[in-house]
Amino acid sequence: MTLKKYKFNYYLNVNINKPLILFLHGFMGNINEFDEAIELLAEDFSYLTLDLPGHGKTQVLGSDEYYKIEPTAQAIINLLDELKIDKCHLIGYSMGGRLALYLTLHFPERFIKVVLESASPGLATEPDRLERVRRDAQIARKLSRSIIQTDFATFLSNWYSQPIFGSIKNHPEFERLLENRLQNHLTELTKSLQFMGTGNQPSLWEKLKDNTTPLLLVAGENDQKFRDINTEIANICKLAQLKVISNTAHNIHFENPVEFVQNIKDFFNKQ
Numbered sequence: 001m002t003l004k005k006y007k008f009n010y011y012l013n014v015n016i017n018k019p020l021i022l023f024l025h026g027f028m029g030n031i032n033e034f035d036e037a038i039e040l041l042a043e044d045f046s047y048l049t050l051d052l053p054g055h056g057k058t059q060v061l062g063s064d065e066y067y068k069i070e071p072t073a074q075a076i077i078n079l080l081d082e083l084k085i086d087k088c089h090l091i092g093y094s095m096g097g098r099l100a101l102y103l104t105l106h107f108p109e110r111f112i113k114v115v116l117e118s119a120s121p122g123l124a125t126e127p128d129r130l131e132r133v134r135r136d137a138q139i140a141r142k143l144s145r146s147i148i149q150t151d152f153a154t155f156l157s158n159w160y161s162q163p164i165f166g167s168i169k170n171h172p173e174f175e176r177l178l179e180n181r182l183q184n185h186l187t188e189l190t191k192s193l194q195f196m197g198t199g200n201q202p203s204l205w206e207k208l209k210d211n212t213t214p215l216l217l218v219a220g221e222n223d224q225k226f227r228d229i230n231t232e233i234a235n236i237c238k239l240a241q242l243k244v245i246s247n248t249a250h251n252i253h254f255e256n257p258v259e260f261v262q263n264i265k266d267f268f269n270k271q
Contacts, residue, residue, distance in 0.1 A: 005066045
């Protein structure tokens with residue numbers, strides 16, 4: 001669907017009289033990010049998945065500014081309007097979790113309950129944001145130098161060696177995850193990292209205290225960095241609850257989809 005500066009690739013599955021969930025994938029993910037979780041949820045929920053700007057088959061038709069979180073969030077609201085979706089549940093992972101939190105705090109009337117998986121409100125101080133922009137620019141340069149597919153595969157192997165991902169490379173389905181990531185276009189990923197990276201995102205820490213939407217914060221037992229961030233969010237945000245999933249790191253829905261989905265069902269179905 002073409003909306004002003006975007007041409008969105010999305011998939012909408014409507015299960016009559018079942019509540020709808022909007023899924024937002026993480027960096028280097030795509031429309032298929034949550035397939036396993038969706039399979040476990042499909043009997044009880046409708047769902048909408050999409051490729052975010054810089055990923056999959058979605059196209060940014062405007063300038064590079066349209067890769068940023070603010071216009072992306074507005075475009076998603078416009079997409080919901082076009083699809084006549086007034087309110088829905090929302091699930092976001094990592095980068096998609098940061099976007100989901102932005103949507104929740106700026107468009108609270110559109111979301112019933114929200115799940116944030118391994119997400120953050122951004123960086124609180126200007127020096128931290130500037131340092132992150134510098135680091136992301138370095139990573140973007142590495143990505144842009146990945147001329148052939150084997151270079152990209154090497155980049156991915158290094159990416160998933162980061163401590164937040166724990167032992168994900170030992171997962172029996174890790175090669176399938178890599179194949180999924182390899183479907184993206186390097187130039188587009190570079191723009192996403194440059195313009196929607198954590199350093200370029202406006203800090204949401206100050207807005208947390210004003211949140212009016214029930215939040216489930218999901219963090220992996222082996223992802224200490226995001227356990228700490230989400231503990232802090234839960235302490236600030238009265239309507240937020242934290243669930244730590246055992247034997248997982250950053251990518252919880254991939255490492256343990258069954259427990260991930262059970263927590264979602266418990267949260268969404270609770271009156």
